[in-house]
């Protein structure tokens with residue numbers, strides 16, 4: 001395996017221009033950054049979010065009539081029916097709980113686990129329910145790192161500026177303030193839990209610079225930062241079985257509110273046994289992550305199997321607005337070769353360490369660390385408008401990411417050490433990324449928007465909190481690298497704390513109701529939406545359509561039998 | 562040429578000349594395109610995963626698969642999402658491995674051999690057969706990290722096991738019934754907490770945050786006009802890379 005002879009020929013061109021490019025970098029001449037005006041122009045012309053097709057308005061629920069155009073794939077889910085089709089049956093079911101607890105956390109990625117642990121520390125009993133296994137989540141996949149202004153030449157002030165500028169000044173200031181101010185606290189919390197941060201001999205945290213930031217503040221654990229965070233948080237949860245009960249393979253499919261509109265639990269659907277069960281809780285934290293598996297604009301994705309926007313759907317039916325869901329993050333460097341790795345992430349850290357995107361002619365065409373949307377748009381422009389992309393054997397396009405530069409700039413062996421997981425992943429296909437460049441193209445990566453929250457993760461429904469990728473406003477229309485691993489911990493912890501305070505202040509649960517679901521179903525009807533589709537989606541359908549045609553008696557609710 | 566027309570979500574692009582091959586999923590024969598990963602081949606055959614599929618990117622450990630290839634007695638292990646099918650491949654997924662996890666309070670433990678004896682006593686039963694290393698889909702030197710754990714070298718063991726995705730294949734194959742990935746998890750956390758030196762500058766910063774030192778600066782940013790905010794964003798001083806200037810100091814210091 002490895003590259004085809006044709007691609008190997010093209011790599012020679014990259015090798016030829018490499019020494020001069022290295023010389024330029026060492027002399028401090030980087031490719032010029034775009035001005036704010038130039039950024040706006042390239043985004044408008046080439047970013048998938050600005051495409052006119054594949055987008056539509058929302059016709060029912062709290063975001064109805066907000067004048068925005070959202071990805072079709074997402075709107076379709078909002079416009080779908082509840083899985084509780086025969087709602088009276090479920091109204092009966094919810095009168096008796098199968099589980100009772102203080103805090104119910106929905107979703108066991110980083111945000112869910114940090115919320116659960118914080119609620120526990122604040123004296124609450126917790127149930128954490130999740131769609132697949134604990135940690136089958138986007139968190140486990142994060143590679144590059146987590147931001148935090150921990151160094152002396154940096155401060156939360158600059159972290160704030162970088163974050164809000166990267167989000168094109170659309171971010172919610174109070175959320176950014178919470179994010180950057182708590183960042184060092186989160187790093188310290190993770191350190192105290194035994195996370196293996198990359199450190200100097202004396203314990204100083206190693207830091208790198210991410211795209212669009214003015215200071216080095218990206219902390220990492222090789223290129224498995226998310227995996228390390230996830231392993232540690234999951235282990236800590238498992239260390240406390242008397243206080244936190246995990247329930248796996250049991251996605252929440254609808255919230256339960258009481259007659260006063262307080263959130264008081266959720267209905268779970270046990271995937272393997274197809275049983276529904278009922279959890280009563282005094283407070284609920286939604287931490288279901290993002291929506292990559294909706295394949296917005298047909299893009300492949302870096303996201304895990306269960307990233308299907310479930311939490312937003314649940315909250316929406318309960319009356320909670322979402323924000324910025326019209327904005328999607330395409331990561332500039334998704335794998336374009338080999339086909340088996342298509343869309344998988346190549347961490348920004350590769351560029352942070354010095355690798356440049358290079359076109360077919362071996363030329364640089366963009367500053368390597370522009371904000372992600374800008375970088376992506378520039379790569380798309382290079383391939384489509386300027387025709388300087390490289391065609392893959394399966395008919396895709398890409399540009400080179402010149403990873404061997406890292407070895408020259410930072411010393412031999414750096415790639416294998418700092419990009420351990422990536423190195424193995426490509427080696428499996430006969431490509432040595434310390435010696436050969438990678439072929440890349442933008443890939444669907446992150447849900448910029450999400451459920452509307454305040455700086456404590458609180459929503460407009462009493463007793464309902466949200467944290468992590470499922471929440472919106474922190475990053476505005478564009479997220480910077482390393483701010484998400486940070487946000488899930490900042491707002492997970494904040495939501496866990498606030499939920500505990502909410503409970504401690506005294507809560508009496510009323511009668512369990514599904515009126516919000518009925519009300520929403522009516523709104524759909526009034527808007528003239530008739531559909532057999534059900535949501536939340538739970539899992540995407542990747543079965544072979546030809547086989548599917550013959551699965552004649554398989555009933556499907558959404559995508560699941 | 563429009564690249565966007567080729568976007569097809571997670572569906573593999575299969576050129577018309579793609580070869581079809583036979584694989585045996587739990588003994589039953591299916592024809593699948595030769596370029597697919599095991600994971601996509603199983604889906605191609607008509608299955609929908611509930612178990613055995615998580616990240617789809619080689620890092621969650623949900624999809625380990627045991628297989629034999631044609632005319633080879635060797636039992637191989639690979640991640641379904643990262644391994645390409647071969648003609649005549651016989652496979653089964655092993656999405657779960659029963660293993661015990663010791664419960665502990667990290668602050669009360671010490672990174673000693675005694676701690677291993679207490680929490681994972683079976684570790685010392687290792688007979689050095691190296692089966693675990695051969696089983697590991699992440700190419701980790703599993704036997705080696707176990708040897709380091711037995712010696713009490715937390716540092717070496719933590720470093721050697723750092724890319725473990727906890728798929729459990731080592732434990733499934735081990736004749737001495739070790740639970741390598743769980744003892745390694747214990748060791749890594751102990752190393753992170755008790756062996757690696759604490760970041761002192763972080764302690765200082767945490768103290769400053771707890772004293773609300775930065776709140777006024779952040780409030781200021783929340784109050785200034787949009788234009789002023791944009792101006793401050795544009796005029797940020799840019800920290801150079803260490804290979805450009807390792808001793809750089811910013812000129813503006815009042816917000817530090």
Ligand SMILES: Cc1cc2nc3c(=O)[nH]c(=O)nc-3n(C[C@H](O)[C@H](O)[C@H](O)COP(=O)(O)OP(=O)(O)OC[C@H]3O[C@@H](n4cnc5c(N)ncnc54)[C@H](O)[C@@H]3O)c2cc1C
Nearest residue numbers: 107109110111137138139144145252289468469482484485
């Ligand atoms: C490949 C990749 C690399 C990344 N790299 C970085 C990086 O370097 N730095 C950075 O800051 N960020 C990075 N990110 C982004 C970051 O990892 C994620 O945004 C973040 O981890 C999301 O955390 P979360 O806890 O909100 O969601 P997740 O980690 O996705 O967890 C959500 C959980 O909820 C579960 N769930 C979903 N629906 C339901 C339901 N209905 N009921 C119950 N449970 C449900 C899911 O199964 C999952 O377990 C990366 C993301 C990806 C995909």
Ligand code: SF4
Nearest residue numbers: 697725728729731742
């Ligand atoms: S060490 Fe064991 S659990 Fe970890 S990746 Fe290797 S085989 Fe899997």
Ligand code: SF4
Nearest residue numbers: 687688690691693735
């Ligand atoms: S398989 Fe078990 S006994 Fe054999 S080397 Fe590994 S840990 Fe030791």
Ligand code: FES
Nearest residue numbers: 615616617622642
């Ligand atoms: S699905 Fe996560 S490792 Fe294969």
